[in-house]
Amino acid sequence: MxxxxxxxxxxxxxxxxxxxxxxxxxxxxxxxxxxxxxxxxxxxxxxxxxxxxxxxxxxxxxxxxxxxxxxxxxxxxxxxxxxxxxTPELIEMDDEWSIRLAYYNLMNDETRYRLLDYRMTIVQDKEKRLEKLSHSVGESKYLMYSSELYFYTQNMIEKEKELISEMIEQLKDKPATID
The missing domain is CATH 1.10.10.10 (Winged helix-like DNA-binding domain superfamily/Winged helix DNA-binding domain)
Structure with a gap:
């Protein structure tokens, strides 16, 4: 960090x-x-x-x-x-994402778009991994994780995707400014 x-x-x-x-x-x-x-x-x-x-x-x-x-x-x-x-690798780390989000208002619009695009890709990758994991484990009683963790993670991914989508829409609706 x-x-x-x-x-x-x-x-x-x-x-x-x-x-x-x-x-x-x-x-x-x-x-x-x-x-x-x-x-x-x-x-x-x-x-x-x-x-x-x-x-x-x-x-x-x-x-x-x-x-x-x-x-x-x-x-x-x-x-x-x-x-x-x-980089996308840096924004994959939750602390680095949180830092950038904490000071989002101090970034220019181009950087905001890039940040949100990187994080959306990362969240979508997490979603794909979670989906693969659920299919590979199936209904086995020997789950590698609890169903509570799975649903918690799934919910967090959905909420983060919604937030990022809303932030992107806000940027699109924002009047153009000259830096």
Whole structure:
């Protein structure tokens, strides 16, 4: 997973201190293992060294001073390049798909179409594999999985296909804009 996208996306929304960046990422991704201080602060330092973020000191009364990070033009360009660069193999990973979906509003329409097209193909492939699996197992009492898992997976695939189809329709109905 590309943690750079998550950090830079937070800063695209405005300057933030480290704890706020971490808290927001944990909330958006709903995954406690996705980021911690040992991954966040070295990345922020690296971004600062590369000119992608600036750091200022914020004084707090009765508390230790804290650093506030803001994205620079270079950081903004890196963010856009990174979020718009992906392969079908990358989008097959649910975390990467979730990241792109979380920051979908920051993508251009061409990238959105490509993202949705890749994911629809992946979901359709999952559906075909599930169908093959159900035919190969048949009515055997020695199922490789429970019928509950099969119906859950089938339902999730259908829901995701519906969502992607709706998103594609929304893009088609959207008035053309000049980038």
């Amino acid at each position: 590309d943690i750079e996208i998550l950090i830079l996306a937070q800063l695209m929304q405005g300057p933030k201190h480290g704890y706020e960046i971490k808290k927001n990422i944990l909330f958006v991704m709903n995954n406690k293992k996705i980021i911690n201080n040992n991954s966040l602060y070295p990345k922020l330092k690296q971004f600062e060294e590369r000119g992608m973020v600036s750091k200022t000191m914020e004084e707090q009364e009765g508390r230790p001073n804290r650093h506030v990070y803001a994205i620079t033009a270079i950081g903004s360009q890196v963010f856009h390049d990174t979020i718009n660069r992906f």
